[in-house]
Amino acid sequence: MRAETDQNQQPGSPEAGAAGAVAKSILASAAGRAALWILLAAALAAFPKISSVYLLYMASLVAINVIATTGLNITVGYAGLLSIGHSAFIGVGAYASALLWLHAGTPLLVNVVAGAFAAFLVGLVFGVPSLRIKGVYLAIATLAAQYSLYFIFQQWVVVTGGDRGLSLPRTNLFGLGDVGFYYFVVGLAAVLCLAARNLFRTRIGRAFIAVRERDYAAEVLGINVVRYKLLAFGLGAAYAGVAGAMIGVFLRIVNPDQFTIIASIFFLAAVVVGGRASILGSILGAGFMTLMPELLRAVLDLVGGGGRLDIAIVLSPVRETIFGALIVGFLMFEPRGLAGIVDRLRGRSEIIDSRPEAA
Amino acid sequence: MAQFLEYSVIGIASGGVYVLAALGFVIIYKAGSVFNFAMGEMMMIGAYMFYAVGVNLDFGWLAGLLFAVIGSAVLAMAIERALLRPMIGKPVVVLVMITLGVGSMLRGAAGLIWGPSIVQLPEFLPRKPIFLGDILIPGKLAWGLLGVGALALAFVAYYRFSRAGIAIRAISSDQVTAAGLGINIGQVFSLTWAMGGVLAAAAGIVAGAVNGVTPQLGVVALDVLAVVMLAGMTSIEGVMVAGIFIGWLETMVGAYLGAAWQSFLPYLVVLLAMTVKPTGLFGEHRIERI
Amino acid sequence: MQDLLTIDRVSLELGGISALSEVSAGVAERHITALIGPNGAGKTCLFNVISGFYRPSAGAVTFDGIDLLATPPYARSGLGIARTFQNIALFSGLTVIENIKLGAHSQLRTNVFSAGLYFGWARREEATLDERIDREVIEFLDLGEVGDRSIAGLPYGLQKRVELARALVMRPRLLLLDEPVAGMNAAEKAAMAGYIRRCVTDWGTTVLLIDHDMETVMGLSGHVIVLNFGQVIAAGDPDAVRQHSGVIDAYLGVA
Numbered sequence: 001m002r003a004e005t006d007q008n009q010q011p012g013s014p015e016a017g018a019a020g021a022v023a024k025s026i027l028a029s030a031a032g033r034a035a036l037w038i039l040l041a042a043a044l045a046a047f048p049k050i051s052s053v054y055l056l057y058m059a060s061l062v063a064i065n066v067i068a069t070t071g072l073n074i075t076v077g078y079a080g081l082l083s084i085g086h087s088a089f090i091g092v093g094a095y096a097s098a099l100l101w102l103h104a105g106t107p108l109l110v111n112v113v114a115g116a117f118a119a120f121l122v123g124l125v126f127g128v129p130s131l132r133i134k135g136v137y138l139a140i141a142t143l144a145a146q147y148s149l150y151f152i153f154q155q156w157v158v159v160t161g162g163d164r165g166l167s168l169p170r171t172n173l174f175g176l177g178d179v180g181f182y183y184f185v186v187g188l189a190a191v192l193c194l195a196a197r198n199l200f201r202t203r204i205g206r207a208f209i210a211v212r213e214r215d216y217a218a219e220v221l222g223i224n225v226v227r228y229k230l231l232a233f234g235l236g237a238a239y240a241g242v243a244g245a246m247i248g249v250f251l252r253i254v255n256p257d258q259f260t261i262i263a264s265i266f267f268l269a270a271v272v273v274g275g276r277a278s279i280l281g282s283i284l285g286a287g288f289m290t291l292m293p294e295l296l297r298a299v300l301d302l303v304g305g306g307g308r309l310d311i312a313i314v315l316s317p318v319r320e321t322i323f324g325a326l327i328v329g330f331l332m333f334e335p336r337g338l339a340g341i342v343d344r345l346r347g348r349s350e351i352i353d354s355r356p357e358a359a
Numbered sequence: 360m361a362q363f364l365e366y367s368v369i370g371i372a373s374g375g376v377y378v379l380a381a382l383g384f385v386i387i388y389k390a391g392s393v394f395n396f397a398m399g400e401m402m403m404i405g406a407y408m409f410y411a412v413g414v415n416l417d418f419g420w421l422a423g424l425l426f427a428v429i430g431s432a433v434l435a436m437a438i439e440r441a442l443l444r445p446m447i448g449k450p451v452v453v454l455v456m457i458t459l460g461v462g463s464m465l466r467g468a469a470g471l472i473w474g475p476s477i478v479q480l481p482e483f484l485p486r487k488p489i490f491l492g493d494i495l496i497p498g499k500l501a502w503g504l505l506g507v508g509a510l511a512l513a514f515v516a517y518y519r520f521s522r523a524g525i526a527i528r529a530i531s532s533d534q535v536t537a538a539g540l541g542i543n544i545g546q547v548f549s550l551t552w553a554m555g556g557v558l559a560a561a562a563g564i565v566a567g568a569v570n571g572v573t574p575q576l577g578v579v580a581l582d583v584l585a586v587v588m589l590a591g592m593t594s595i596e597g598v599m600v601a602g603i604f605i606g607w608l609e610t611m612v613g614a615y616l617g618a619a620w621q622s623f624l625p626y627l628v629v630l631l632a633m634t635v636k637p638t639g640l641f642g643e644h645r646i647e648r649i
Numbered sequence: 650m651q652d653l654l655t656i657d658r659v660s661l662e663l664g665g666i667s668a669l670s671e672v673s674a675g676v677a678e679r680h681i682t683a684l685i686g687p688n689g690a691g692k693t694c695l696f697n698v699i700s701g702f703y704r705p706s707a708g709a710v711t712f713d714g715i716d717l718l719a720t721p722p723y724a725r726s727g728l729g730i731a732r733t734f735q736n737i738a739l740f741s742g743l744t745v746i747e748n749i750k751l752g753a754h755s756q757l758r759t760n761v762f763s764a765g766l767y768f769g770w771a772r773r774e775e776a777t778l779d780e781r782i783d784r785e786v787i788e789f790l791d792l793g794e795v796g797d798r799s800i801a802g803l804p805y806g807l808q809k810r811v812e813l814a815r816a817l818v819m820r821p822r823l824l825l826l827d828e829p830v831a832g833m834n835a836a837e838k839a840a841m842a843g844y845i846r847r848c849v850t851d852w853g854t855t856v857l858l859i860d861h862d863m864e865t866v867m868g869l870s871g872h873v874i875v876l877n878f879g880q881v882i883a884a885g886d887p888d889a890v891r892q893h894s895g896v897i898d899a900y901l902g903v904a
Contacts, residue, residue, distance in 0.1 A: 082455055137637060140584060151622060198767035202774075204759060221752060221754050317467040323460075335453075
């Protein structure tokens with residue numbers, strides 16, 4: 001949903017203005033946009049040829065996180081529902097898909113769908129009681145989900161392998177090994193982002209936004225608010241399930257410590273930093289949050305070089321502090337996130353946090 | 360039978376922690392309608408403040424206690440003033456997300472300053488056990504319970520009878536009219552957060568005194584959540600009853616059904632409360648004016 | 650003349666106060682009925698009962714023979730009831746045209762899967778809707794150049810017209826207008842009154858409106874219902890109501 005205004009809301013620096021003008025003219029023409037997409041696709045396709053093993057690994061991880069973040073953005077950004085248990089649903093998808101593979105030997109796509117479906121169903125267990133009521137109850141229910149699902153992952157040893165988790169065999173997609181996985185997950189992320197984007201060209205997406213802003217008015221327009229909230233939340237959980245299935249294949253291991261409250265906050269930060277109610281924002285946010293800890297580790301290595309700092313111990317609390325600071329900082333000072341910054345450079349504006357004029 | 364009573368007393372005592380934290384929670388919610396997801400971390404920081412002055416700096420437990428109480432109040436007021444007040448008018452989701460972010464920051468900061476290992480708080484509760492007939496109550500527990508009880512009652516008395524308390528209730532009921540009557544909304548917000556901070560610190564210290572302190576101490580907030588859901592987010596009296604009850608229930612479940620069920624209990628209570636009576640047993644149903 | 654909407658002894662309690670007491674009224678089909686009264690009389694409360702936000706403690710509301718109170722709020726739109734709000738309930742996260750399209754929500758059939766896919770079914774449905782809105786509503790309300798703009802920058806009078814457009818997309822049988830001309834200048838009021846009249850004559854819509862602008866109200870409506878303190882104190886044609894002593898007292902604050 002992009003709302004155009006006639007004039008620049010935020011006059012930037014001259015350089016940004018000039019760059020904005022050039023970008024605007026390219027983006028204005030359909031041919032220009034098509035060319036950009038082709039360029040992007042080509043770049044993504046060619047990436048494995050020019051990258052190192054490490055970069056390929058990071059790119060695949062970013063793609064997985066893009067899927068998870070996009071799902072969370074549908075729930076939190078577009079529909080305005082706070083979900084604090086996203087990582088637990090990723091875990092459900094991971095375990096469901098891994099278990100299916102290990103016990104039934106089913107093909108990857110089937111496992112992915114199973115993961116999505118399982119996460120969706122589990123999501124409903126927490127969504128149905130909490131979304132019937134107005135208020136912050138979904139946040140509470142998903143917090144409960146986060147801890148209770150972790151508990152189940154850890155304690156149901158017979159099924160989940162407990163703390164040791166599940167080990168998965170190597171996959172060889174398209175016969176290309178890691179590169180094959182990269183193509184698969186990037187393709188999957190692209191399809192899912194496109195699908196999410198499409199939602200907001202239809203009544204489904206419009207309904208999500210209406211429910212977020214003023215649910216009584218939405219109700220009057222014929223939108224079953226509870227049903228649409230459940231749908232938005234369920235979709236987010238389903239996307240999480242897909243991401244979970246992928247992370248299992250990627251890391252070849254599924255264990256409870258991958259799905260903690262810190263991870264849920266990671267994804268919330270990705271949504272907030274990238275830009276709520278924006279597919280581009282989901283991509284930017286996922287990219288930023290995935291790469292940022294790597295940058296952080298590099299910085300800490302530099303600073304703590306010589307063994308003065310025990311990186312392992314320090315990294316986790318530093319990450320927690322930064323995630324929290326990012327959420328607070330962006331909510332207060334850059335509510336439209338990185339996508340909003342991109343929009344500003346392009347000379348457009350979009351309102352997502354507005355309140356109605358006082359009656 | 361004696362064992363049942365003994366467990367019961369332990370349960371009630373641990374419920375005391377929940378009562379304090381839940382009171383802090385409710386007072387903040389009543390005035391500002393903000394669900395403070397950083398409550399657990401505020402408890403944790405309160406305990407660490409006590410530790411910092413009492414042990415790190417070795418000034419003794421009294422100084423530690425004082426510092427923790429004042430420090431927590433100041434921290435809470437700072438959070439409200441700097442991060443939440445500017446955001447009034449934004450959708451509630453945004454405010455709640457900010458408290459979530461704050462919680463994460465506090466956890467991270469604590470981990471950086473004090474590390475992940477458990478630390479023990481200085482002994483300040485008398486060790487001498489109390490005997491109720493045949494039942495032995497550990498001294499720390501009994502005195503802890505007394506302290507908690509006193510603080511809770513003092514708080515409720517203040518809330519019920521002081522002008523500040525009336526102001527809080529006025530704002531909770533109808534913010535616009537309250538402002539129109541000359542009540543300084545900003546001051547009341549600061550006050551409620553300060554109170555929340557103090558209560559959180561007290562709860563954190565008692566919890567820490569029993570189990571030691573780590574940056575993960577805030578996880579107990581889930582039990583507090585169960586209490587608040589059961590009682591209703593706006594009921595001061597309700598959370599006192601619910602807190603004791605949940606504490607008691609948890610101990611009972613842990614004693615007779617095992618630790619696994621004990622851990623699971625809060626989630627069950629939360630989901631059940633939400634399904635059956637979302638406004639809680641004693642909460643009020645707030646009508647939205649359209 | 651058949652009453653499309655019948656309100657039968659509806660009483661409503663809100664926070665301990667009796668917001669509506671035994672309110673009975675009939676809204677004649679294909680006519681414009683006005684609901685007036687001093688501030689706080691309960692007019693918007695009655696609208697909210699019809700919309701389903703408040704549950705009355707007593708009484709019945711019937712729409713075209715259907716028991717409205719037994720119908721969930723989100724299903725009432727599908728029956729052909731549309732509404733505007735006192736404080737303009739437009740969605741700022743959507744453009745003008747997207748807001749208007751929301752009016753047709755209950756008539757569209759796209760589901761999650763066809764929406765995600767988009768190309769094919771959903772796209773066709775959107776295109777048809779686009780075309781219908783252009784043809785029927787945009788022209789009707791003179792909203793030509795506004796389509797892709799964001800709600801935020803729009804002048805007040807224009808926003809009100811967009812909200813009306815959204816209500817009209819579904820060709821409602823009953824249109825509930827809450828203060829349609831509030832805050833408008835004389836020209837805008839006349840224009841809005843014209844649109845409302847044309848809804849009735851061109852599309853056979855039934856209108857129930859609340860407003861404080863007596864000139865507009867009396868000029869538009871064939872039937873006027875007066876509320877005060879949650880009770881009906883007068884009902885009839887504009888001239889009769891205008892001269893009713895109880896009504897005069899109410900407005901002067903004497904009642």
